[in-house]
Amino acid sequence: MSTESTTPAPGLADDDAAAVHAQLGREARGVVEVAHRCPCGRPDVLRTLPRLADGTPFPTTYYATCPRLTGALSTLEAQGVMREMTERLQDDEALAEAYRRAHEAYLADRAELGAVHEIDGISAGGMPTRVKCLHVLAGHALAAGPGVNPLGDEAVEAVGQWWAPGPCVVPTEDGWERR
Structure with missing residues (x-):
């Protein structure tokens, strides 16, 4: 399956834009940068x-693109x-406080990119x-x-080594192919 992108996404090198296009099946929107790379x-x-x-x-400042990662997270959902984590937030004050700090860190990261009054104070993912x-x-x-978003850390740990089978997309002669 060829998923070649004709227009690179702003904020991404051509190779990264092509890989993300193959991952998503469409061009990425509003990209500032790659925030994390798979191993x-x-x-x-x-x-x-x-x-x-x-x-x-x-409001989604950090957008997961790897289909193996997103698939594993969907399985957890x-x-x-998510229900179990929400219940724990009600019973565990230390976890709730750490999650509130994650919410504040998320808002600060987004504020670096500009103010949008419609989403002021709203992070994402249900935080805080x-x-x-x-x-x-x-x-x-x-x-x-690690250590910034405790429930995000738990989710990453729970999905395990999503990258172990190798890259989710690979270059081909006519573009990129999703694996």
Whole structure:
């Protein structure tokens, strides 16, 4: 399957833009930079603008792109992990405080990219009081590094070595192919 991109995404080198296009099946929007690379070397998390080119507010500052990573996170979501994490936030004050700090760190990271009044004070993934999207939390954890987002760290640990089978996309003669 060829998924060649004709227009590089702003904020990405041509090779990275092509790899992300193959991962997503479309061009990435609002990209500032690769926020994290998979151990295979391909982008797996992008940092995105808080407002897309068409004017739409976009609160997802850290966007997971690797289909193996996102698939593994979707499996965790289907298993009820988000509900269990949200329940723990109600019972564990230290975890709730660390998650609140993750929310504040996320907002600070996004504020570096510009203010968008429609999403002021709103991070993503359900922070700071619930867990709504493991993809966002894991993306934040991978981009920020261990210890910043405790539930994101847990999600990353729970998915294991999503990269072990090798790159999720590979270059071909006519573009890139998703594996």
